[in-house]
Amino acid sequence: MDPAFLVGVVLAFGALVAMITMEGASFQALLIPAPMILVLGASIGVGIASHTLRDTVLAVKSLGRMVRGPRSTPEAVIPHLVGYAEKARSDGLLALEQELDSAPDDFTRQALQALADGADAEDMRQIMDDEVAATASRNRVAARFFSSIGGYAPTIGIVGTVVSLTHVLEKLDEPDHLGPMIAAAFVATLWGLLSANFIWNPIAGRLHRIGAIELERMTLVTEGVLAIHAGSAPHVVQERLRALSTVTPRERAPKKHAVEDAP
Structure with a gap:
């Protein structure tokens, strides 16, 4: 299990708690149920509304993978392939x-089965590339779901503040209560910004990174299996995969296109 997400979130909220404590502010003034329910509930609601039900289910299922982190580094598969x-x-x-x-x-396992079955190299390449593309699509959907919630949350926080300030204007005849009411009105904006930057966007960013690691691992498996199919010596397979593992997907893509475009 990779603890980076839990460590990061605890550190972020810990810094917030430290600031509140050092300034002598009240925790109760920030933990107001009404704006919290509006911001968190409405943000999730519009996130669901902007996607399909299947996308929502896929995103929820990805939370376990997000907390656990990648199973292993892409390089860990190299000894198996060798x-x-x-x-x-x-x-x-x-x-x-x-x-x-x-x-x-x-x-x-799927690649090994194709090798053992004597599949053609081009067919194997096509099948494995299709699987990589499908995995990349699923990863993007999950990351974008939480990223969209992170985008909606600050605006919904402003909506909550506007609603609360409207209520404040109705109570102008009670000047003794205006200060606490105005302060409470801005709690919605706080939770909109807080949830977006402390929860939703970090989840989206982590899912994006875990997806990239998974795709890199699948790329190494694809290239390794095809090298085995071609009869490459084990040490050649090892050196090729080690070289590929040091190249990021963004750096690797132009080289792939260059080979494909070459006469």
């Missing part, structure tokens, strides 16, 4: 079927 290359070189591709149960993930 071992598969050694086994294929000594016993043949069909022998890789024995490694299915010990494969580190479903994508690798």
Whole structure:
């Protein structure tokens, strides 16, 4: 489990608590149920409204993965692929079927099954690229869902403040209560900004990063399996995958296009 999200959120809220304590402010003045319900409830509501129900379910399911973090680094799959290359070189591709149960993930298991079944290299490339694209699409949907909530939250906080100030104007004949009422009115804006920057946007950013790590891992598996299919020596597979693991997806893409565009 990667604790970065929990550590970061605790640190952020800890800094807020420290500021409130040092300034001698009251926690009760900030923990007002009405604006909190409006901001949190309405933000989630409009987030759901701006997506499909399937997107919402997918985003909720991604929260567990977000908290746990990536299962392992992309480089962790390299020893497995090198071992598969050694086994294929000594016993043949069909022998890789024995490694299915010990494969580190479903994508690798699917690739090994295709190797053992004697699939054509182009077909394997197409199938694996399609799986990578589908995974990337799911990751984007989940990240965008929480990013959209983070975008709505500050504006909804302003809506709550406007509603509260309208109530304040109705009580101008009670000057002794105006100060606390005005202060309470701005709590909605506070929670809009707070929830967006302390909760929703960090969740979206973490899901985006975890998705990028997952895609990098899948890319290494794709290239490694295709190298095994081509009969590359284990040390060649290892060096190629190590080289690929040091290149970010953004840096890798132009090179791929350059090869595809070459005559």
